[in-house]
Amino acid sequence: MNSHLENNIKPVIYVENLTKIFGKFTAVNSISFEVNKGEIFGFLGANGAGKTTAMKMLCGLLKPTSGRGFVAGFDISKEPERVKASIGYMSQRFSLYDDLRVWENFRLFGGIYGLKEREISETTERMLHELGFTQERNTMVKSLPAGWKQKLAFSVAIIHNPGIVFLDEPTGGVDPKARRQFWELIYGAAERGITIFVTTHYMDEAEYCSRISIMKDGTIDALDTPANLKLKYGVKSMDEVFYQLASSKG
Amino acid sequence: MFRFLLEKEFKQIVRNRFLPKLILVYPVVMMVLMPWAANLDVKDIRLCVVDNDNSSYSRALTQKASGSEYFSEAIYKESFSEAISTIERGESDIILEIPLDFEKDLVNGVNRELSISSNAVDGMRGSIAASYLASVVNEFSAELMESKIVNRGSSSVVSSAMPASSAMPSSIEIVSLSKFNPSMDYKLFMVPGLIVIIITIIGGFLPALNIVSEKEAGTIEQINVTPVRKITFIFSKLIPYWVIGFIILTNTLILAKVLYGIVPVGSIFEFYILSFLFLIVVSGLGLVISNNSRTMQQAMFVMFFFMLVMILMSGLFTPVSSMPVWAQVINSINPMKYFTEIMRMVFLKGSGLADLYKHIFIMFGFAGAFSLWAVLSYRKNS
Known part of the structure; x- marks a missing residue:
């Protein structure tokens, strides 16, 4: 990890011994890692491994029990509201307003992030165009198909052009074609310099990431580029890396 | 930021299938139905008469009772035990038993006692019915006396003709005047x-x-991950309902005037100001409950629990002063009790802000405490 610091690139996410304990259950157990600007960082792990808990701490939704974390230069324990202003977040559950129209969701979140009227309408037009949603501008969000909703949620999450966007299983429950289109959006955002922090269960998606970490029982068991991980475990696919790690006794 | 949130709330309310209808229907239902349904006036009391005398006096008395607006047509039974069984079967509410030789004794100037037995399962109704019947009897005896005076053309024997159950010397007349609600209109x-x-x-x-509901839908998480301030979010939720509250209040006032001719004696301005103060109190309380609930079910249940206790203890249906002392002590932290008093004072007495300063002071206390609690218990992160 130090190599990144040597390159004099300041990490946009810096986490040190981050821990979250719920009652007697340790959901996240002293994890440490860094994510650099412009990376697509895959955050993998089985269900219940602590991915969502870790991500919520980074987004300022959960207070860490101990450890430190900096996102976009702000301390997640002390300045969660400043962290929130600099990130975008897309939850596992679709959480835009069903009873608002497509453009109204853009307008609402644009407004919340402090965009001006003109910026909101310009960004909305550009995004509708990119998504191919110009026909759906006035559609109520509840009547959109699942794959479209996810693309919309991603666009809304980056309406304020944040430095980092957190995506929690963004492609859950959508068809392969929609997943592919979704990853095109992710690449597009990464090219514009937005750092992507993404959790997923799809190993083909893991292959698209610049680096990935694999979590198990609250700790990070592996962290490297997909190519290096495959080399290390002597296997051909990420699927097998994941399987080996998941079945090994921690 | 606030403007956008507010805009969103209003759009959602307008698009809601239920709320806009509620705004129109709710005050109508409350004003048209409730004053009648929640009426405590006792009317149509079913009288059962056991007339052991069967004289012209006894018949005149029972006719007088039946003819009054409070009693329905009397039923007649031979004995008291038969009459009691009509109460047991739920056929009558009150028994009037007239003793044998009622008329004879009255004419001879002997005091006789009548018996009135009322069904006190509903204690309030029972005692009101008994007092109505007693007043009918009193009236009857008073009339009887008058007629004797006229008949005999002299006043010397009047006192000896004091009939039956009347315990009160006829020379004293109590006139009760009900202040602020002279016709005792319920x-x-x-x-x-x-x-x-x-x-x-x-x-x-x-x-x-x-x-x-935003918690259940998960949308609140998307809001919590933005830099929106707690207070901004809370106000964006409250203001639309405050506006709705004022629309409904206005509709209610109009209906009260149109349907019943009831207009606040106090100033309308004062009515709105005080209502707004109470609106802040209850919305604060509601927010505290919602902040501590995860599901609608939970929130509803807790809310019903508090509202029911608060409404029943508020003095809305039963007077606070006749509650036991411990209940009155508990009631001192019931904001509804104070506001019920305020509303009645403004509506009936026309009390001004100066008259209500103690109540207003307490209400400010509630408003401050609940609002503070609401803001503190709303968490953007846990």
Whole structure:
């Protein structure tokens, strides 16, 4: 990890011994890692491994029990509201307003992030165009198909052009074609310099990431580029890396 | 930022299938139905008469009772035990037993006692019915005396003709005047109380349920991950319901005037100001509950629990002063009790802000405490 610091690139996410304990259950157990600007960082792990808990701490939704974390230069324990202003977040559950129209969701979140009227309408037009949603501008969000909703949620999450966007299983429950289109959006955002922090269960998606970490029982068991991980475990696919790690006794 | 949130709330309310209808229908239901349904006036008391005398006097008495607006047509039974069984079967509410030789004794100037037995399962209704019947009997005896005076053309024997159950010397007449509600109109008493309930439902229930529904839908998480300030979010939830509250209050006032001719004796301005103060109190309470609830079910249940206790203890239906002392002590932390008093004072007495300063002071205390608690218990992160 130090190599990144040597390159004099300041990490946009810096986490040190981050821990979250719920009652007697340790959901996240002293994890440490860094994510650099412009990376697509895959955050993998089985269900219940602590991915969502870790991500919520980074987004300022959960207070860490101990450890430190900096996102976009702000301390997640002390300045969660400043962290929130600099990130975008897309939850596992679709959480835009069903009873608002497509453009109204853009307008609402644009407004919340402090965009001006003109910026909101310009960004909305550009995004509708990119998504191919110009026909759906006035559609109520509840009547959109699942794959479209996810693309919309991603666009809304980056309406304020944040430095980092957190995506929690963004492609859950959508068809392969929609997943592919979704990853095109992710690449597009990464090219514009937005750092992507993404959790997923799809190993083909893991292959698209610049680096990935694999979590198990609250700790990070592996962290490297997909190519290096495959080399290390002597296997051909990420699927097998994941399987080996998941079945090994921690 | 606030403007956008507010805009969103109003759009959602307008698009809601239920709320816009509620705004129109709710005050109508409350004003048209409730003053009648919650009426405590005792009428149509079913009288059962056991007339052991069967004389012209006894018949005149029973006719007088039956003819009064409070009693329905009397039924007649031979014995007291038969009459009691009509009460047991739920066929009558009160028994009037006239003793043998009632007329004879009256004419001879002997005091006789009548018996009145009322069904006190509903204690209030029972005692009111008994006192109505007693007053009918008193009236009867008074009339009887008058007629004797006229018949005999002299006043010397009047006192000896004091009949039956009348315990009161006829020379003393008690005239009771009801101040502020001279006709003892039950509606005049209920309408201000119903306004208390309306504000509680609109200001307390609706915004709280709205917030919990966002929790259930998961949309609140998307809001919590933005830099929006707690207070901004809370106000964006409250203001639309405050506006709705004022629309409904206005509709209620109009209906009270049109349907019953009831207009606050105090100033309308004062009515709105004080209602707003109470609106802040109940919405604060609602928010505290919603902040501590995860699901609608949970929020509803807790809310019903508090509202029911608060409404029943508020003095809306039963006077606070006749509650046991411990209940009155508990009631001192019941904001609804104070506001019910305020509304009745404004509506019936026309009390001004200066007369109500103690109440207003306490209400400010509640408003401050609940609002602070609401803001502190709303968490953007846990």
